Amino acid sequence: MKICLRALIHHFFCLVMSSYSIKDLEGFTGIKAHTLRIWEKRYHVLKPQRTSTNIRTYDDEDLKHILNISILNRHGYRISDIIKLSEKEICEKVMQLSQRCADTHSQIENLLMAMIEMDEEIFHQSFNQSVFKSGFEDTFRYLIFPFLERVGLLWQSGSITPAQEHFVSNLIRQKLIVAIDSIISPRKPDALHFVLFLPEGEWHEIGLLFTHYLIKKWGHYTLYFGTNLPIETIQPVLEKFEISFVVTQFINGICSNDLNRQIQKLAEVSQGKKVLLSGAQIIQKQFDMPSHFYIYEDIDELREIIDIQRA
Structure with a gap:
């Protein structure tokens, strides 16, 4: 039937x-x-x-x-x-x-x-x-x-x-x-390398996927790890590869103290590598960020930060 x-x-x-x-x-x-x-x-x-x-x-x-x-x-x-x-x-x-x-x-x-x-x-x-x-x-x-x-x-x-x-x-x-998947991986000598992930408790990845799409479209290499990843697990990746930027987002509701702890942990793990942050929780709350952390609210700011740091 x-x-x-x-x-x-x-x-x-x-x-x-x-x-x-x-x-x-x-x-x-x-x-x-x-x-x-x-x-x-x-x-x-x-x-x-x-x-x-x-x-x-x-x-x-x-x-x-x-x-x-x-x-x-x-x-x-x-x-x-x-x-x-x-x-x-x-x-x-x-x-x-x-x-x-x-x-x-x-x-x-x-x-x-x-x-x-x-x-x-x-x-x-x-x-x-x-x-x-x-x-x-x-x-x-x-x-x-x-x-x-x-x-x-x-x-x-x-x-x-x-x-x-x-x-x-x-x-x-x-x-x-x-x-x-339709974007051909770059083969340019000056292409940068990006790690993208969402930390534990973050499941809404459409914004990060769009960022992934843009970065690949702009001719860079990406390592995409998806959602709900403990921050400390990216440390071996950063030690193994020549990573230019770490990209993550904080979207779900989180208290200021917990968010601050997450940022401190990310600062320790990133070991001075540039970190690109976005998401409602980051944009709405005011924190003293490490000097190698950059906040972007939209596509134009994202590209501007990458281009400035690349120059």
Whole structure:
């Protein structure tokens, strides 16, 4: 008996289907809760369920519907005209817009839709369209990272499930790995050598993978060790190879004392080799860094530091 993979995915999706508040819908669409209530009352664009305490709740179909409406509304369609369209017509117009429009908000909403529905086809279509128009690097800078910021906020508010977040994160991770593998290793005599890793307790590697991609693209050698690596384990690597830079990031929440201890340990292990640091915890907190430590907030700063130290 043949089993339809799409049917299995749909069945699994139904099992993890979420219940959303009106503030959740605001977080997904950017449309104020007050406006959503007006649309609901005046135009019946949403049909919420009610809890025993009379609080509105919305399901995934409501969320997909209002995401599509928000895309059309952002592109000049009046809500009074949108409600005259069938669901099929709304979806068709959204698809037409997505094929010709480079609006970042709409592209992010398409990626949100792909995440909610766990639909690889929608994700690949949106991602590949952006790469075709803007290139791989700018797709990450101006689409993927803003999208992941939205995902992070939705995760913190409990608006998405772990399965949805892992689904889309792994698709993005796969894109980066393929792009990294496609880069030919440098053979230039002045190429620098980089070690990249995330310390113990750090699992979110999309930012580090993108850094890995850029460093290889810029013509340097890399040794990539991935996530959750005890800092002291890189010491033999630094002793064996002529490493120019150690690159790591601190992203997860960590108290100042623990972060300071991690930095001190990294200073001891690096033995004077240049260290490139990034991540929310590093950027937000103020520390007295060793002289061979450099903090970068974005791609431009990263390249500038490398070029200056290389000169």
